[in-house]
Amino acid sequence: MSESVEQTPITNKEFPTHNAILDVQQTTCCIVGGGPTGAVLALLLARQGITVMLLEGQKNFNRSFRGDVLHAGVMEIMDELGLTERLLQQIPHTKTDQIEFIISGQSIAFADFSQMKTRHPYMTIISQVKLLEFITAEAKRYPNFQLVMGANVQQLIEEDGIIRGVRYRSHGGWHEVRSHLTVAADGRFSNMRKLAGIKFNKTAPPIELIWLRLPRNPEEPGGLISRFGRKRILVRFNTVDMHWQIAYYIPKSDFRQIQAAGIEAMQQAIVEVVPEFADRVHYLKDWKQTSRLSLEIGRIDRWYSPGLLFIGDSAHVMLPLGAVGINYAIQDSVAAANILIEPLKRGDVRLSHLAVIQRQRELPIKIIQAFQYFMQTRVTAKALTSENIYKLPPYWHIPMLRDIVANLLAFGVNPPHLKPEYKLRDYSDN
Ligand SMILES: Cc1cc2nc3c(=O)[nH]c(=O)nc-3n(C[C@H](O)[C@H](O)[C@H](O)COP(=O)(O)OP(=O)(O)OC[C@H]3O[C@@H](n4cnc5c(N)ncnc54)[C@H](O)[C@@H]3O)c2cc1C
Numbered sequence: 360m361s362e363s364v365e366q367t368p369i370t371n372k373e374f375p376t377h378n379a380i381l382d383v384q385q386t387t388c389c390i391v392g393g394g395p396t397g398a399v400l401a402l403l404l405a406r407q408g409i410t411v412m413l414l415e416g417q418k419n420f421n422r423s424f425r426g427d428v429l430h431a432g433v434m435e436i437m438d439e440l441g442l443t444e445r446l447l448q449q450i451p452h453t454k455t456d457q458i459e460f461i462i463s464g465q466s467i468a469f470a471d472f473s474q475m476k477t478r479h480p481y482m483t484i485i486s487q488v489k490l491l492e493f494i495t496a497e498a499k500r501y502p503n504f505q506l507v508m509g510a511n512v513q514q515l516i517e518e519d520g521i522i523r524g525v526r527y528r529s530h531g532g533w534h535e536v537r538s539h540l541t542v543a544a545d546g547r548f549s550n551m552r553k554l555a556g557i558k559f560n561k562t563a564p565p566i567e568l569i570w571l572r573l574p575r576n577p578e579e580p581g582g583l584i585s586r587f588g589r590k591r592i593l594v595r596f597n598t599v600d601m602h603w604q605i606a607y608y609i610p611k612s613d614f615r616q617i618q619a620a621g622i623e624a625m626q627q628a629i630v631e632v633v634p635e636f637a638d639r640v641h642y643l644k645d646w647k648q649t650s651r652l653s654l655e656i657g658r659i660d661r662w663y664s665p666g667l668l669f670i671g672d673s674a675h676v677m678l679p680l681g682a683v684g685i686n687y688a689i690q691d692s693v694a695a696a697n698i699l700i701e702p703l704k705r706g707d708v709r710l711s712h713l714a715v716i717q718r719q720r721e722l723p724i725k726i727i728q729a730f731q732y733f734m735q736t737r738v739t740a741k742a743l744t745s746e747n748i749y750k751l752p753p754y755w756h757i758p759m760l761r762d763i764v765a766n767l768l769a770f771g772v773n774p775p776h777l778k779p780e781y782k783l784r785d786y787s788d789n
Contacts, residue, residue: 389538396671397544403696405504428682441783522666549673561657588632663713
């Protein structure tokens, strides 16, 4: 079973000597982390002629068990970039217009996207790997954009209290990037946070997810479905390659017991929640086909310091509920681009600019995290500890609530849009 491994920050003793640095490059904005946050911000800046360097630690974008859901908030941003049509033509995807809960055989819509006032009243399920390849390919059309894969950032360059860039390791050596602004978009286990000495305030409910995939029968309708069993919840969504991506929720304390009982016990546990999977659980043969994720919800207090900005998961980590991580991360990138493009062009990014980004994004993040926390304590935790199959309180059956939840997940409070001058010039199709 694979687990995410946190990187250890390099100590001063390992500081490379000047001779050990293979090359030094200059850029206006150095973005660390080529996930959805970093890739979209890089594209937005590159389109405006700003010199951008995107450093991604992995050698490729392949990543399993990541968010493959784009909400309407992101699709509207794709509209503003003039990319929606090409994105959906080039990359296989499916659409689903609700998040469904199945409890004691009864189905209810937890969120209904079909009534939203948008061109995209649904969730788009699309491979995150393909999305990142698409966004970075788009950015590569601009000569002022540079992507370095396999660039593992391990040091900040600090001079007079200002971050002036980073050092990364790649191809067996150290490389230095000097920049006017450095953006940390290196995800939930952010090494940049540790390098900058920034405290991450988090709560970790005693719950784990076991991610896995099982084949999907052609006649099974797709969707994002949470099925509640006794002390277990199984969430699944259809992938475009005819599989179900499955998140199996268990109390953390149960994992050792489940693992000790063997993979057959895991197969049986899945069937107990979703009996129709009895015909295919044998595809799960080894724990290596699974991935564990401990639930966490958290934020940093201050998203910036002189020369350095944190956005996306490096600034705030969400629960998986509602599949909103990518949405809120890309919205951060848009808010940041709106504020930073002109100061970056002038080479005059100030702390006050960075503070505005945090001010704009912190409230929507706090609200969605509060909602997720409410759901986690009132629904998930109860369902995982109660001897009886959980029953949703009657208020969840109020139709208006499904619409409110859908809007909160899809857009959040005060969703950012690209400033008109940064939208595609001939954008006119709605
Ligand atoms: C198992 C799992 C399932 C998820 N499911 C969903 C879902 O269904 N829907 C949803 O919306 N969200 C989901 N999320 C959350 C979603 O993936 C994140 O919210 C989103 O990817 C955040 O984007 P990001 O760019 O900020 O961070 P990330 O996507 O984590 O990207 C960070 C990038 O930084 C790179 N990096 C890290 N350290 C360094 C370094 N030192 N140097 C250079 N590069 C570095 C990483 O390789 C990575 O590519 C899931 C997350 C996980 C872990």
